[in-house]
Amino acid sequence: MTADVIVSGSLRNRLAFILTGGAALLAVILYVAVRLLAAQVAQQGQDNILNASMSSVLDTALIRDGRVTVDFPYSSLSMLNTAADDRVFYAIYEGENLLSGYDWLILPRDVLSERTHFGTTTFRGDPLRVATGSRVLIGSDGPRTVSVSIAQTQDALSDTLYSSSRSVAFLGLGFFLMSSALALWAASTTSGQMRRLATSVTRRGPQDLSPVTKPVPSEMAPLVGSLNTFMSRLDHTLSQSEDFIAEAAHRIRTPLATVRSHAEATLQRVDRTENRKSLQAMVRAIDESSRAAGQLLDHAMVTFRAENLEVSEVDLADLLDELVLSMTPVAEMKDITITMTLDRPATLQGDAILLQNALRNLIDNALKYAPAETDVIVRVSKSPSLSVSISDGGQGFAVDEIETLPGRFVRGKNMGNKVGSGLGLTIAQEVAIAHGGKMTLSNRKEGGACVTLSF
Amino acid sequence: MRYIVLLIALLTPISGSAQEWEDRRLFGASDQISLTILSSTDTSFFAPIIDDFIASNPNTSVEYLVTGTADLERTFRAAPDRFDVVISSAMDLQLKLTNDGFAAPILAEDHPEWAQWHDRLFAFTSEPAAIVINRRTLGDLPIPQSRQDLIELLRGHPDRFQGRVGTYDVRQSGLGYLFATQDARASETYWRLMEVMGRVGAKLYCCSGQMIDDLRQGKLVVAYNVLGSYARKQAETSGDLLVILPSDFPITMMRTVLVSENAANPRRAESFVRHLLTVQAAGDPKVFPLPPLVGDYDNEAQRNINLDPALMTYLDQMKREAFVREWENAIVQDE
Numbered sequence: 067m068t069a070d071v072i073v074s075g076s077l078r079n080r081l082a083f084i085l086t087g088g089a090a091l092l093a094v095i096l097y098v099a100v101r102l103l104a105a106q107v108a109q110q111g112q113d114n115i116l117n118a119s120m121s122s123v124l125d126t127a128l129i130r131d132g133r134v135t136v137d138f139p140y141s142s143l144s145m146l147n148t149a150a151d152d153r154v155f156y157a158i159y160e161g162e163n164l165l166s167g168y169d170w171l172i173l174p175r176d177v178l179s180e181r182t183h184f185g186t187t188t189f190r191g192d193p194l195r196v197a198t199g200s201r202v203l204i205g206s207d208g209p210r211t212v213s214v215s216i217a218q219t220q221d222a223l224s225d226t227l228y229s230s231s232r233s234v235a236f237l238g239l240g241f242f243l244m245s246s247a248l249a250l251w252a253a254s255t256t257s258g259q260m261r262r263l264a265t266s267v268t269r270r271g272p273q274d275l276s277p278v279t280k281p282v283p284s285e286m287a288p289l290v291g292s293l294n295t296f297m298s299r300l301d302h303t304l305s306q307s308e309d310f311i312a313e314a315a316h317r318i319r320t321p322l323a324t325v326r327s328h329a330e331a332t333l334q335r336v337d338r339t340e341n342r343k344s345l346q347a348m349v350r351a352i353d354e355s356s357r358a359a360g361q362l363l364d365h366a367m368v369t370f371r372a373e374n375l376e377v378s379e380v381d382l383a384d385l386l387d388e389l390v391l392s393m394t395p396v397a398e399m400k401d402i403t404i405t406m407t408l409d410r411p412a413t414l415q416g417d418a419i420l421l422q423n424a425l426r427n428l429i430d431n432a433l434k435y436a437p438a439e440t441d442v443i444v445r446v447s448k449s450p451s452l453s454v455s456i457s458d459g460g461q462g463f464a465v466d467e468i469e470t471l472p473g474r475f476v477r478g479k480n481m482g483n484k485v486g487s488g489l490g491l492t493i494a495q496e497v498a499i500a501h502g503g504k505m506t507l508s509n510r511k512e513g514g515a516c517v518t519l520s521f
Numbered sequence: 522m523r524y525i526v527l528l529i530a531l532l533t534p535i536s537g538s539a540q541e542w543e544d545r546r547l548f549g550a551s552d553q554i555s556l557t558i559l560s561s562t563d564t565s566f567f568a569p570i571i572d573d574f575i576a577s578n579p580n581t582s583v584e585y586l587v588t589g590t591a592d593l594e595r596t597f598r599a600a601p602d603r604f605d606v607v608i609s610s611a612m613d614l615q616l617k618l619t620n621d622g623f624a625a626p627i628l629a630e631d632h633p634e635w636a637q638w639h640d641r642l643f644a645f646t647s648e649p650a651a652i653v654i655n656r657r658t659l660g661d662l663p664i665p666q667s668r669q670d671l672i673e674l675l676r677g678h679p680d681r682f683q684g685r686v687g688t689y690d691v692r693q694s695g696l697g698y699l700f701a702t703q704d705a706r707a708s709e710t711y712w713r714l715m716e717v718m719g720r721v722g723a724k725l726y727c728c729s730g731q732m733i734d735d736l737r738q739g740k741l742v743v744a745y746n747v748l749g750s751y752a753r754k755q756a757e758t759s760g761d762l763l764v765i766l767p768s769d770f771p772i773t774m775m776r777t778v779l780v781s782e783n784a785a786n787p788r789r790a791e792s793f794v795r796h797l798l799t800v801q802a803a804g805d806p807k808v809f810p811l812p813p814l815v816g817d818y819d820n821e822a823q824r825n826i827n828l829d830p831a832l833m834t835y836l837d838q839m840k841r842e843a844f845v846r847e848w849e850n851a852i853v854q855d856e
């Protein structure tokens with residue numbers, strides 16, 4: 067069935083692709099953002115310490131004996147100690163004159179503000195972060211500006227950045243893997259819902275047109291809803307037509323029976339040969355019609371009941387006893403002996419009416435297609451599985467027809483002028499299938515047909 | 522062998538500058554010098570280490586040059602390509618050299634983290650500054666155990682100690698300056714002690730060696746902030762000398778080594794430093810006669826001077842001037 071469907075892409079793959087793609091994008095964004103943030107935070111940390119160090123140096127600046135002195139504490143530089151042993155440089159200026167420290171560490175021009183100035187420079191290729199601040203001291207000869215720059219290499223900072231980048235990378239990767247797994251799971255459960263619906267529909271019997279009652283996700287509700295409506299419409303149509311056939315058969319049979327009794331009565335009273343002949347032909351045609359109508363009725367009944375079997379414990383042997391007894395008059399008319407080989411008790415769970423109907427059709431066929439003064443053998447055996455076979459001494463089935471004979475209204479070449487509708491084997495087969503069994507047609511070695519129902 | 526070396530040392534006019542070394546010794550058979558070590562440590566302490574190095578690296582000859590810590594720093598700064606390995610007890614000067622980019626990096630993962638700085642400067646001894654006393658000249662006076670004891674002793678008997686007390690001249694000695702600044706940083710007893718020593722006319726020395734010599738000869742009764750390691754070695758031969766670690770807080774210096782960034786023999790210099798760190802860790806006193814590194818002390822107050830940038834604080838021009846002025850005011854008051 068799926069072979070005829072034009073497939074374009076897969077919802078599951080599309081969903082998984084979108085979700086994992088999104089996760090990858092998010093992971094990259096996460097990585098970049100956290101890294102930037104970490105860099106900023108780390109730089110902020112270094113700046114804070116540089117600022118504290120610079121301020122502590124600047125704080126000790128004072129004018130003594132007309133000279134600017136800066137007697138900064140040990141802690142000014144010791145607070146700059148880092149795990150990576152970053153190098154430290156400083157310069158103390160009064161105006162443009164270096165008081166002490168490293169002369170190459172030149173003051174930025176725009177330093178004369180209250181705020182600390184942060185900048186980046188290099189010393190022999192190593193990047194340096196520099197914090198510069200200044201303070202105005204009032205001496206006897208006027209204001210004097212003291213500026214302090216503290217510089218530090220960035221080894222510890224890049225170590226921190228490296229290790230935090232690594233953990234962030236792991237975080238991003240973990241995030242990506244987890245959300246991918248989640249995405250795949252989500253995609254497969256979503257498509258799993260549909261697959262489950264599909265299998266539950268596929269697994270139904272051909273006649274099961276009941277609505278899907280299992281709960282489905284809301285997105286699938288429209289689909290399942292229209293499927294249900296579609297099936298109930300189909301079911302309605304089907305049962306309507308079955309009803310119609312049954313009704314039709316019934317309506318035909320009743321008037322036919324009336325016509326037949328009138329024809330029989332007239333036959334008693336008519337003497338002329340040609341009149342009798344035509345009346346006899348009439349009776350035969352009426353028989354045929356009413357038989358066909360009966361079988362149509364039976365078939366409709368079987369089709370209907372097959373869907374909802376009225377299951378009870380049925381003994382096939384008892385059932386056959388009764389059936390054969392009722393058919394003995396017909397057999398005696400043709401001088402046919404019905405032999406029964408019954409393996410008692412032969413019980414099964416099944417619908418007695420359907421089984422009886424099937425077997426009656428088969429025995430009826432045997433009596434009909436076997437010549438007079440032959441034997442019909444009815445056999446019930448329980449091994450290997452429970453089976454009933456009806457064999458006769460007729461000419462058997464035409465080998466090339468065996469496949470097609472169980473079809474509706476199909477009759478064989480050997481039907482001759484025998485009354486029939488082509489539904490007998492159809493009914494028998496449908497009943498066998500409804501009971502989880504099958505019907506096999508074969509020819510006996512010594513001649514004659516053999517129909518086996520095995521359950 | 523020694524004589525030849527000494528002969529060579531005496532006969533060869535020192536090439537280039539007219540540098541005068543406290544000691545200059547060549548090790549190894551080859552006359553092509555393949556490693557030049559500039560050091561402030563007496564040759565006697567390093568000879569076994571260098572011999573051991575040469576034993577495992579034949580065809581190496583080592584030139585070992587000794588000078589004072591302050592001079593050492595000046596000399597090296599002026600010509601960093603002339604020397605391969607620099608060893609000094611002045612941690613602050615060594616750290617500043619490293620900070621200023623004069624040292625080359627060496628991977629030494631086995632070496633404790635606290636005993637190295639910036640992968641370039643490696644500490645390999647722990648040596649406290651000691652009070653050294655000549656027991657004979659001290660006579661019946663009580664033996665001081667702390668700075669306070671010493672102050673009281675000097676105050677109580679100024680005439681006994683007049684001109685017979687010694688300490689480093691911080692203006693000349695880098696190590697003396699380091700000890701003095703660390704001492705002053707830790708406690709104000711330092712300044713009181715300097716004042717008292719100044720009042721009894723303390724003698725000032727450039728180096729531990731001379732100070733200990735004068736002690737041994739009885740010219741001094743007590744010397745303050747002497748390198749304990751040197752004094753102990755002398756005490757072994759002279760029973761009169763007594764080395765006391767101040768019980769309040771002994772200042773403990775770590776001798777450090779670095780490889781010149783511009784070393785002519787960087788490979789050999791690096792392997793020498795590795796060798797030095799290895800024999801230090803092995804701790805065989807025959808090969809490594811210096812006091813080994815110690816991280817934790819029984820005395821809570823004793824702690825190695827930290828290898829960190831703060832060591833550069835007192836090297837600041839202004840701070841140095843101020844410190845030396847104050848020191849002079851305290852100890853040189855009579856001059």
Ligand SMILES: Nc1ncnc2c1ncn2[C@@H]1O[C@H](COP(=O)(O)OP(=O)(O)O)[C@@H](O)[C@H]1O
Pocket residue numbers: 431432433435436458460461462463471476477478479480481485486487488489490491492515
């Ligand atoms: N016992 C039998 N012997 C020979 N042919 C048979 C036998 N039973 C059925 N057939 C063949 O199978 C065909 C279909 O049988 P059935 O469905 O019962 O229809 P009908 O009996 O009304 O013809 C028959 O027309 C006949 O050709």
Ligand SMILES: [Mg+2]
Pocket residue numbers: 427430431486487488489490491
């Ligand atoms: Mg039939």
